Amino acid sequence: MENMQKLIDIMAKLRDPKDGCAWDVEQTFETIAPYTIEEAYEVSEAIDNNDMDALKDELGDLLFQAVFHARMAEEAGHFNFDDVVGAISDKMIRRHPHVFGDENYRNAEEQTVAWEEQKAKERAAKKQHSILDGVTVGLPALTRAVKLQKRAARVGFDWPETSQVVDKLNEEMAELSAELVAENKDHDKIEEEFGDMMFVYANLARHLKIDPEQALKKANNKFTRRFNQIETEVENSDKSFDEYSLDELEEMWVKAKKAEK
Known part of the structure; x- marks a missing residue:
């Protein structure tokens, strides 16, 4: 908790109009949102690479984004970081009555159904019909x-x-x-x-x-891997890319494809 408070204090200092960082002071929810999305993707990439050191760093970057948004909201009088933590804590307890309440044990499938039912109730309360x-x-x-x-x-x-x-x-x-x-x-x-x-x-x-996103991600990685092999073959030849015909490049592609099998 000391480290969490330290990060909150750092963010407040960065946003200080007088002694803070000019760049951080100028930011808004809209300008920071793309960075928040980018950090979430970098967390995903670290997981895909099974890189725990990178995952630790990227989770920190993503946490900083939450602190950044909460600080801007606090300055505007909407809510603060403590409110964010309280809200998600209440939500998790509300959505897991089989853990924190009196309901019986649920298996994973039953919990998925109950989770969606609870979310539907919450949408109704927000007048989302x-x-x-x-x-x-x-x-x-x-x-x-x-x-x-x-x-x-x-x-x-x-x-x-x-x-x-x-x-x-x-x-x-x-x-x-x-x-x-x-x-x-x-x-x-x-x-x-x-x-x-x-x-x-x-x-x-x-x-x-x-998952179509995951399937396309794998296809992108496969294309990159095979194209890199073509690039290596071209670099080791005495010709440049534009001196190869499409048929020749396709032949290299097929070679790179077969090499993976």
Whole structure:
């Protein structure tokens, strides 16, 4: 707790209009928000790399973001860091009555159901009446798509069979293809159809119990790994990238792909 108070005091000093840091003093919720998101992703990256030293540092950076936002809120008279800690503590106790209350033991599946029921009650108390209320707009689009679809599925608005999702995906791909070959191409319409297709891709991932963000992250890493091998081969040759034909580069790609098997 001494270290926590130390960090809170450091933040207050940094935000001091007279003796603080000019950059920190100038920041607002809006300007700091992108850094908060970035720090959360860096925490995720440290976990993916199983780098505990990095994870310790990144969690500290993310904690600092919470302290930063709480300090700005305190200055504006909204709440302080203690209020933030109190609110999340109360929420965790409220959502775990089987641990902190009199309810019986729940297994993981039962707790997931109860968690969602409690969240629904909390949304109702906030006068959020739509099934889709509370799904954060700031989430990565694929992640938000899955969460929206999960909410709709709770009231039966969902394809019962994965094959039906695949059929819908084929339908959306056909609609996109039609826009691409249209005589008068409409970029906005093409973007719309592409978005529809991606939304169904997210739905297919949900049906397959795949996290689409995680799947795409792995695909990005795989592409980077294989492309780096192509770069190494080019660097060790007597030609530059632009002197290779696409067929030659594709041959290197296939070689890099086979090397991983």
